[in-house]
């Protein structure tokens with residue numbers, strides 16, 4: 627089942643940012659936490675959903691203000707950060723499997739450098755590279771021992787082709803205005819038998835289809851394009867890569883997605899609980915009672931959310947997915 631269309635007619639606009647097709651349906655606009663609306667379309671060829679037009683620089687600067695990364699030394703309070711750390715430890719172990727001792731590793735959109743720090747602790751001979759836009763997250767990443775940080779974008783990163791044994795993009799692909807061109811560059815950057823790890827929201831998932839514009843992972847205007855996993859698979863296979871694994875289980879993202887999406891469907895204050903969990907006290911500071919109500923509702927919704935998540939797992943329809951690809955010899 628596809629997301630509902632605002633109009634069955636196709637409309638002119640920018641080409642699909644994954645496959646380049648010029649034909650796309652109009653989707654209902656996505657809204658942010660402040661109620662601003664962002665028009666969306668979906669490519670009729672590959673199914674990628676994307677904002678069209680792209681948000682302005684001013685809109686993106688506002689969306690990536692300090693509150694996006696958390697106002698404290700970390701993005702979330704300590705208990706949630708411990709869960710994120712545990713998830714990153716699991717990912718680091720998974721990534722290091724089969725890598726050469728002196729592997730050259732790149733994390734695109736490395737945030738505060740958490741994953742690279744963990745990789746460096748477990749593989750001290752590895753060469754660690756990260757890309758992050760200038761800002762508070764990059765400042766934190768710069769403190770990771772041994773990390774070679776490029777403060778900028780993938781497009782202007784000065785790496786030669788066939789340079790990396792492992793490239794990861796953990797919830798980054800959806801933030802890129804041109805994911806197709808980015809995947810093409812990443813394919814060229816991989817050494818023979820190199821691995822590319824992608825995790826990103828799944829627009830074709832049960833959760834996305836249940837909640838439409840209330841879906842937590844829609845996250846406009848930060849998420850510029852949401853290619854379905856099958857479209858990503860076809861794009862990379864056409865460029866010579868092989869799919870090694872596709873995982874639908876991601877508890878720290880997918881279970882919370884059910885809860886926050888349900889809250890978004892019930893109340894106009896989108897992501898109110900999520901913003902408070904991030905410690906963003908400037909977001910609707912007068913809504914104390916609503917925050918308590920949202921927290922109570924989230925507790926009540928936890929059992930059905932667990933059932934929904936198990937159903938999604940059985941249906942192999944995770945709200946976010948993790949895909950690993952291998953370049954040819």
Ligand SMILES: [Zn+2]
Nearest residue numbers: 642645669672
């Ligand atoms: Zn497309």
